Amino acid sequence: MSSNTVSDLTQALRRIGGTVTGGVERLGYMARFLGAILWQTPMALRRLHLTVREIYFSGVLSLVIILMSGLFVGMVLALQGYEVLRRYGAQEQLGLVVALSLVRELAPVIGGLLFASRAGSAITAEIGLMKATEQLSAMEMMAVDPIARVIAPRFWAGIISMPLLVALFSALGIFGGYLIGVRMIGIDAGAFWGQMQAGVKFWPDITNGIIKSIVFGAAVSLIAVLEGYDAKPTAEGVSSATTRTVVISSLAILALDFVLTAFMFRGVGL
């Protein structure tokens, strides 16, 4: 082999190694950052109005997109589900199918992805801009820890908002399924709700949906505040941090979803 290919190979290997060590370093940094946030939480809780304000910006302002998406997803589920169930003469189960799909998977995952793109990116952009305009530095110089005052409230607001938004997504989705299934297609309302109630169990289905939404909320919030805090204080820095938040949050949600689903629904039959 010529010396050129050898050096190319070693360089490629070095780059792969660098990416892996960089990724592990980042995870460690994320863990330390989370530790710092949790450490500062009591101080942030003393200023409850800060967290309430952030719940408004993350949660309330995401309501429109969550409600609309939930409704549409539920309606589509009903349409598609009906087509498939009809082949086996099991249309009566439509309510159950819609409810289970939403509560177990679609609401936490799609709700999480929407939250990441709407609220997560907004949080990253806001914190990044505060960094770029030296507001975080100013706070530090005034002996106020920006983690307590800026980061922690946004983190906890995300964790509180997510389960609420996901529950609303499920509820609206089931309503959408009802609209299509019962009102439009003509399935018996009693069968729709009855099969649903018989088949959807509070534990594990609904509680696991709630657990998933809390875990996703924590992941998205942590990634969003971290990327904002770490953003380069330039226009490109902030914009690339915002993009990274959405991409990494989405991947994290899907990966965590797989892990959680594998744990929760092992060996649970219908």
Next chain:
Amino acid sequence: MPVAATADKHATLSPTRRLDPAAAAIELNDVWFAYDRRQVLRGITMTVPRGKIVAIMGGSGCGKTTILRLIGGQLKPKKGKVLVGGQSVPDLEPDALYALRRKFGMLFQFGALFTDMTVFENIAFPMREHTDLPESMIRDLVLMKLDAVGLRGAAQLMPAELSGGMGRRVALARAIALDPMLVMYDEPFAGLDPISLAVVGQLIRRLNDALGITSIVVTHDVYESLKIVDYLYFVSDGRIVASGTPDEVRASSDPFVRQFVDGQPDGPVRFHYPAPPYHKALLADVQ
């Protein structure tokens, strides 16, 4: 003159007075600092006496802001001592550092006002964070500070609604909110119109004297600085290349000082960025 009228007393200045290191409030001793691999400061030694205004001047990116961050404890020097009131800043515990920072005020470049709060809330911020004063008292104090900078009527505006000069003044009011012992100004004159320039400059001087504080002004605005400061340091390539009182600087024959003060395009700071010889570059593709 309205600015003078807001001050409680008029300080007497003697620009030719030697600055006594023994009375220094801030002292940097052979400080070295580097960002990653870029060496920014190479052995800076300077003193800022109590109650005086000192300007740090130099071209862009020469390390002026870094000096402020070292004094404020946001950065730690690789070598050398940074002393504030006798305390070594890099060696302070986090609690002691925060206690020290409460005695500082800082005016950031372009203001760094908190964009989600009103002008009033921006100035009340340090008071609410660090004191237990009742809201009525805070309200009075905020209005006093705003009055000192002439913006009492703008208390309910949002930072986005302020002009550059107004925003800078509000940031100044916030910097002196807790009556600090040291105020640091990072490019306070950047991007201001001539009227605002004069106003900010006069405010820096009058407030320094009226409140008995020490001020460090980092800037490259020569004209305004010479009008208001007590002493100047010129930084170039990480080193202090010249220093003196405004009169000494005006009369200086040091080539760097002259190029800076007179605004000459070429001198010790070269006009041309280092490049290979011109004719060679033009003829490069002709064999």
Next chain:
Amino acid sequence: MNRAAIDLWVGVFVAIGLGAILFLALKVGNLLTLDQAPSYHVEANFDNIGGLKLRSPVKAAGVVVGRVESIKLDPKTYAAVVTMRIDRDYSFSKDTIASINTSGLLGEVYIGLDAGGDTAMLKDGDHIAKTQSAVVIEKLISQFLFDKAAQGGAGK
């Protein structure tokens, strides 16, 4: 946005969010079911429980009267021991028959109780004597084939 308006909207948001969770728990799930009512336990042995699972329903005349609490294997008789939790409002006679049924062809598996005529009622901890195991489709089919083969052999 002033503080009062923000607080109001956040309050509304949290209220409807919790309302949605409540809706899911009650109307969609089965939180408020027999699981809370006072109940008593009854045991039964089966040769084959088929697809019966924990928390499968126990029905009488199609009405859910209880749930399967535990399923174990008797190490001596190799029969399945099923413990059921039955709502205290319903009493069954000592000669009740417990059988494992499937609702429909592909539906869920449940225990059906057919009450007998005995005046004595089952108490907490009692044992149901008569049981009918689950119908396992494979055994049915192999039985059918075996019968058919026997018929065909006899016919020849």
